[in-house]
Amino acid sequence: MNPDTAHLLDIESRSDAFHRRVLDLAAELREDAVPWRQARAGRLLVNLFYEPSTRTRVSFEIAALRLGMRVVNIAAADSSVKKGETLMDTFNTLQAMSPDVVVVRHPDNGALAPLAEAAWPGVHLVNAGDGSRAHPTQALLDALTMRSHFERLDALRVVVAGDLHHSRVTRSGVALMKKLGVGEIRLCAPSGLEAGPRVSEGTRGFDSLDEALDGADVVMMLRIQHERLAGMAVPDGESYHRRWGLTTERLKRAAPGCIVMHPGPMNRGVEIASEVADGPQSVILEQVANGVLTRMAVIHTLLDD
Numbered sequence: 001m002n003p004d005t006a007h008l009l010d011i012e013s014r015s016d017a018f019h020r021r022v023l024d025l026a027a028e029l030r031e032d033a034v035p036w037r038q039a040r041a042g043r044l045l046v047n048l049f050y051e052p053s054t055r056t057r058v059s060f061e062i063a064a065l066r067l068g069m070r071v072v073n074i075a076a077a078d079s080s081v082k083k084g085e086t087l088m089d090t091f092n093t094l095q096a097m098s099p100d101v102v103v104v105r106h107p108d109n110g111a112l113a114p115l116a117e118a119a120w121p122g123v124h125l126v127n128a129g130d131g132s133r134a135h136p137t138q139a140l141l142d143a144l145t146m147r148s149h150f151e152r153l154d155a156l157r158v159v160v161a162g163d164l165h166h167s168r169v170t171r172s173g174v175a176l177m178k179k180l181g182v183g184e185i186r187l188c189a190p191s192g193l194e195a196g197p198r199v200s201e202g203t204r205g206f207d208s209l210d211e212a213l214d215g216a217d218v219v220m221m222l223r224i225q226h227e228r229l230a231g232m233a234v235p236d237g238e239s240y241h242r243r244w245g246l247t248t249e250r251l252k253r254a255a256p257g258c259i260v261m262h263p264g265p266m267n268r269g270v271e272i273a274s275e276v277a278d279g280p281q282s283v284i285l286e287q288v289a290n291g292v293l294t295r296m297a298v299i300h301t302l303l304d305d
């Protein structure tokens with residue numbers, strides 16, 4: 001198996017050429033996906049999700065179906081995981097049924113690394129989010145969204161704001177933006193929720209959303225990851241919104257053509273005002289549509305060996 005097409009575990013471990021190839025194919029699919037309808041016919045994708053998901057799980061499923069594949073969905077809550085089976089045993093059980101792609105979402109950082117070591121030839125793993133570590137397909141779909149609105153990424157000022165500390169979207173997103181040469185990455189987080197030093201390296205840090213927004217071309221809002229706070233105190237929704245929420249008033253500080261992104265799920269009235277989420281600058285549903293195209297491109301590319 002070609003090591004550059006075996007698995008997608010995170011942005012950092014893949015080549016720039018891989019990312020560009022996926023983004024170019026996704027852009028081509030957006031123009032016309034019809035010729036690709038049977039491109040991977042007869043292949044099988046298994047979704048194995050240990051955490052809740054709407055967009056990610058469904059878009060992997062639709063992506064595979066649009067390539068002519070078959071899909072099996074497993075929610076850990078309904079499986080033998082409930083009877084104490086380990087992730088590795090579950091994965092090996094699935095492998096014995098010869099899937100071509102296994103998409104895994106898991107709450108533990110690095111949960112997929114041992115699975116990749118144990119993967120049989122012909123089984124491709126895709127990370128749909130592991131803990132707060134990585135969410136590579138989200139990073140790719142976000143890059144596709146930016147590329148579709150702006151010709152050149154090297155001139156862009158991109159704000160990423162919210163709970164950056166617990167955000168796998170931030171970790172993978174920033175890693176990819178750096179690889180693609182985004183002009184300026186501005187990170188803005190409440191105290192205690194800042195990104196770690198590796199993510200922050202080469203970015204500009206802000207502790208005021210107003211200042212971060214000045215002249216920005218893209219603003220990506222993130223929710224507070226309550227499930228990962230482990231007892232940490234955060235302000236209530238209303239106080240949070242007052243200081244850290246993206247409102248119509250605040251958005252005026254950004255460049256006129258600034259696009260508003262959010263990976264979902266949104267907490268309306270907390271990190272983002274409904275008026276902004278549903279407003280003319282919002283590309284949130286475009287991100288969802290790009291999610292299907294990007295996942296089609298990822299699956300197609302991984303199955304290319």
Ligand code: NCD
Nearest residue numbers: 055056129135223263264265
């Ligand atoms: C994100 C996730 O699960 O990491 N959502 C997504 O995949 N679209 C972000 C989040 O849960 O806040």
